[in-house]
Amino acid sequence: MDTPARLAAIKARLAVPAVAAPMFLVSGPDLVIAACKAGIIGSFPTTNARDVDTLDAWLARIRDECAQVAPWAVNLVVHSTSPRFAQDFACVLKYRPEIVITSLGSPARVVDEVHAYGGLVFADVNSIPFARKAVDAGADGLVLIGAGAGGHAGVLSPFAFVPAVREFFDGPIMLGGAIVGGAGVRAAEVLGADFAYLGTQFIATSESLAPQAYRDMLVAANEDDILLTPHFSGVPANFLKPSIRAAGLDPDHLQTTGRAFVAQGETRAWKHIWSAGQGVRAITSIRSTAEIVANLASEYHAAETKV
Ligand SMILES: Cc1cc2nc3c(=O)[nH]c(=O)nc-3n(C[C@H](O)[C@H](O)[C@H](O)COP(=O)(O)O)c2cc1C
Structure with missing residues (x-):
């Protein structure tokens, strides 16, 4: 199957074209499984598992529970200084996630081995030069992180970022940065992206690993x-x-x-100094991931019919 056909097949398995984005110290197996069962792509950074045995157990559980639902993804820090890269990547290769999201470095480190088992590599980038480098390094897809995002935000408006990348890349794009609600997901598609990439909205869920005080702070912020x-x-x-x-x-x-x-x-930092994106106002209560995704889907379909 070529990439456009794979993209269509992935979208057909989703209730709404969105990703519960990977978040350090926040996303674990409960959030990934809840997201996939609700009909969006679930993901987590491998560094959230405290050691490789825990990572192995998490991946086994996610693989088993998500076999019949939406695709799931792992996020690997590929920077050359990442001390866990080799052992985490070996474990990821054992479980063969459909999507591997690379961050903080070139996707070149993982492309050949992920392709060898049939997986897709998406590279998280926050600038146009990094997007070009990721494409040259063989990434199948890009995660474009614009202004206002939680975590390491970019500075580009998505209105500038997506069309600029579309000038040289026609593969799949996930777009992140303060996207809230189904209208935002639809807007990402209208702009030329294929998936919306939402982080902050999923911190204040019953399935996240975030402490209660962090969730409460998000509701108030x-x-x-x-x-x-x-x-x-x-x-x-x-x-x-x-x-x-x-x-x-x-x-x-x-x-x-x-x-x-x-x-x-x-x-x-991250453990006590907490991250969130500019879309935080939309968080008014602590909800289940299923409820958030159901709202996203109904708002998305309502936005589709708006002129
Ligand atoms: C608390 C927190 C931790 C994050 N950790 C990671 C991470 O480990 N790896 C990564 O690629 N992105 C990480 N991100 C960025 C998200 O994956 C995503 O790009 C971002 O949350 C999207 O913007 P939004 O929060 O405005 O929806 C993090 C974001 C937050 C809020």
Whole structure:
């Protein structure tokens, strides 16, 4: 099957063309399985499993429970400094996910072996030069992360990003960045993407690994509470200001050195300083993943018929 045929086959298995995007310390097997059973692509970063034996057990469970439902994906950090890459990738190859999403580096490290078992490689990129490099490295698809996204956000508006990438790439595109609701999913398609890539909306679910205080903070937050800063991760990422204040820091006066903050005393980036995207206002309660996906699907179909 060629890539367009595979894309059509994947979409036919979905209730709505969306992905529950991988999130460090947030997405685990419960969220992946709930997402796939509800009819969207579920995913998680391998680094959320504390060791390779746990990863093996998670992948076995996901493979068994998602055999008859939507496709699932793993996210691999492919940066050359990633200490877990080799062991995690070996484990991923054992379970053969239909989709492997690479981040923080070139997808070249995984392309041949994922293709050998019939999988597709999507490369997460947040700029046009990185998109070009990923295509040249053999990625089947791209994950375009635009402005306003949770995690390591880009700076490009999706209105600029997608058409610019479509000038040189006609393969599958997932688009992320503050997408909320089914109209946003439809808008991503109208713009030229194939799937919407939603992270933040799935943090405040009953199936996520996020602590209760993080979910509650998301329910209370709006876009004014989001700070794009390189302070905590070394590269720009969106974080919740209330979590920065709770750690005893002033989000308006961070002394950014250019090096990642990583940890200060007991405080750790991502674990205590929490990330969210600009679409946070749409989170008004803690819901099940199934409920979110059902809403996405009905809003998506309503948006399809709008002129
Ligand atoms: C808490 C959090 C952790 C994230 N961790 C990862 C990660 O480990 N790997 C990755 O590729 N992207 C990660 N992301 C980015 C998401 O996969 C996705 O690109 C982003 O959430 C989409 O934007 P949205 O949150 O506005 O929907 C993370 C995002 C958040 C909010």
